[in-house]
Amino acid sequence: MAIRKIARMGNPVLNWVAAKVADPGDPEIARLAGDMKDTLVDIGAFGLAAPQVFESVRVVVYRLSPRLIEGVEETADPWVVMVNPVVTPVTDEVELGWERCLSIPGLHGKVPRHQRVRVSYQTLSGEDVSDEGEAVHSVLLQHECDHLDGVLYPMRMTDLSMLEFDAEPGHLAHDLAKGEAIWPVHRKLVDDWPGREQWMG
Numbered sequence: 273m274a275i276r277k278i279a280r281m282g283n284p285v286l287n288w289v290a291a292k293v294a295d296p297g298d299p300e301i302a303r304l305a306g307d308m309k310d311t312l313v314d315i316g317a318f319g320l321a322a323p324q325v326f327e328s329v330r331v332v333v334y335r336l337s338p339r340l341i342e343g344v345e346e347t348a349d350p351w352v353v354m355v356n357p358v359v360t361p362v363t364d365e366v367e368l369g370w371e372r373c374l375s376i377p378g379l380h381g382k383v384p385r386h387q388r389v390r391v392s393y394q395t396l397s398g399e400d401v402s403d404e405g406e407a408v409h410s411v412l413l414q415h416e417c418d419h420l421d422g423v424l425y426p427m428r429m430t431d432l433s434m435l436e437f438d439a440e441p442g443h444l445a446h447d448l449a450k451g452e453a454i455w456p457v458h459r460k461l462v463d464d465w466p467g468r469e470q471w472m473g
């Protein structure tokens with residue numbers, strides 16, 4: 273197990289279409305998934321796609337946590353490893369929501385995403401799994417699986433004025449003040465913003 277270096281936006285590996293995994297049971301894939309978990313634990317983050325650690329293969333590791341979704345219970349093993357995941361929207365309903373990415377440190381942006389998706393994937397033992405995600409879970413699945421096709425969240429944005437620094441979360445603070453549902457991890461950016469009283473009243 274090891275902590276891996278994260279590729280940042282501009283590195284070509286993040287724009288490649290990642291290769292399908294021929295054998296999900298390959299010990300190298302299990303080792304990669306283990307390293308991705310270690311890396312997420314080290315950073316305190318929730319989701320990572322293999323191209324972000326310079327491995328252009330279709331593997332995603334994520335965990336759901338109360339820090340990400342209110343009401344989700346902390347479990348002993350919150351980890352999901354998806355090999356060759358395929359995401360399909362269940363509804364046409366699209367909503368704008370704030371996202372960050374480990375490969376784009378220091379920024380966040382408001383991105384349109386399907387509110388409900390189905391995902392099919394293989395486990396490390398080669399079992400076929402089908403799952404559904406809604407709201408934050410749905411956004412996470414779309415964000416991570418986009419990485420496998422070389423797509424980063426700014427490429428999905430329709431209004432680039434909503435791309436801003438974590439240290440100047442003006443639009444995010446405005447949404448919070450309007451009463452929009454903001455993930456706990458993003459709310460913290462506003463709490464930590466020294467200028468917020470000056471701008472938000």
Ligand code: NI
Nearest residue numbers: 372373374375
């Ligand atoms: Ni990302």
